[in-house]
Amino acid sequence: MSYIRFMSEHEGEPEGEARPSMTADPSGTTGSAATAPLGPVVTVGSVVINVLDYERMKVFWGSLLGSEVAHELPPHFVWFAPQHEGGISVALQSVEQATEGTRRLHIDTSVPDIAAAKQQIIALGGSVVADHDMGGFVWSIMADPEGNEFCIAPAGTH
Numbered sequence: 001m002s003y004i005r006f007m008s009e010h011e012g013e014p015e016g017e018a019r020p021s022m023t024a025d026p027s028g029t030t031g032s033a034a035t036a037p038l039g040p041v042v043t044v045g046s047v048v049i050n051v052l053d054y055e056r057m058k059v060f061w062g063s064l065l066g067s068e069v070a071h072e073l074p075p076h077f078v079w080f081a082p083q084h085e086g087g088i089s090v091a092l093q094s095v096e097q098a099t100e101g102t103r104r105l106h107i108d109t110s111v112p113d114i115a116a117a118k119q120q121i122i123a124l125g126g127s128v129v130a131d132h133d134m135g136g137f138v139w140s141i142m143a144d145p146e147g148n149e150f151c152i153a154p155a156g157t158h
Helices: 054-065 114-123
Strands: 018-024 030-037 046-051 069-073 077-080 089-094 107-111 127-134 137-143 149-154
Touching: 046 054, 054 077, 054 089, 107 114, 114 127, 114 137, 114 149
Parallel strands: 046 089, 107 149
Antiparallel strands: 018 030, 069 077, 077 089, 127 137, 137 149
């Protein structure tokens, strides 16, 4: 299996500098500030979406992102190539049951034209969940064919 490594914004900075981090105190609670070496603890390689219908969702997300498959372990995992140098990979993981309840993570995307993007997403099998306008910031919550939610907003607004 191969992995895609993404550059950290902290790479190349001098070692030995410190930044605050949250650590557990002896009682097992978190929240006390401590000093940690500068640099990330983890590097995000991909955002993974759980899917039921692997092939259908591979077509939907590949078309939506306009990305080629970078790596695949069918019918369980597929990683799409990042959309640009240093970008994050979107991946799909086949699961047996849908995640129930409120989703705690979603993908925010940029589009040149919300109305046109909505029509293209619907044509691919997606749907509109809700439209929002908060203080002039406009976005739409969309869903893929299995109900996984993601947002679209005008490019350059977030």
